Amino acid sequence: MIKVEQNKQNSFFFEIKPNRSLYGTQRVIFFTLLFSTCLIIGLAFFMLGATLILPFAGLEIFFVSLGFYANFKWSRQKEVIYLSHSKIKIEKGRIFRDFVWEEFRAFVKFQIKKTNNETNKLFFSSKGKHIEVGNFLNQEQKEDLIKEIRSAISFLNDLDP
Structure with missing residues (x-):
């Protein structure tokens, strides 16, 4: 499940969770x-x-x-991606945050790698460090996430600094 929000400061918030059949x-x-x-x-x-x-x-x-x-x-695992004009922040965890990574957006590259079984792996890379996001999503959801992230990055790139 992917939830995308945009706030008034032109920041994007992506909440990524695996599909659950029972709540x-x-x-x-x-x-x-x-x-x-x-x-x-x-x-x-x-x-x-x-x-x-x-x-x-x-x-x-x-x-x-x-x-x-x-x-x-x-x-119950969850990944949260914050995209703003200047920074990107990735949080991973279940109930509490287990992992937090923050970097200036100018230094970060969004990468997509195809694996042998034709699925995509999504990474944010900076300074030799690769952070994978959405590894629990199915291929269709990964395609949606790629579209949403690219759209957000394109929108942020078009803004005046």
Whole structure:
């Protein structure tokens, strides 16, 4: 998901997040349905005399929960790009910023590299340092991001200094 905003000072704000199929209460409802179904089936077999089914149902719940936790944690990542006439700032993180990079825009180059599997990698480069953005986006979203960033850079270049 890409969100672009332009403020009155002619600065651009790009918020980039991966696609998520479940949000907040939807996750809780899904977990409740999935685990109650597994628990009911496990208890039914336990009552019929298959006593070993209950520990394996518990293990199933644990490992599925672990997988969903890892997926939900990954889907909370976010990248923020600030573009102004003079500076560019990139922030990466989940709930809190884990990485911040700021540079004068005159020294920064926006690069697109094609990989072997025909996907694009997007970089901001300056002084030998390359910062990749949008690595979790699909190809179509990367194309949209390229258009938006190029449009913002073109707009900022056309402004009087």
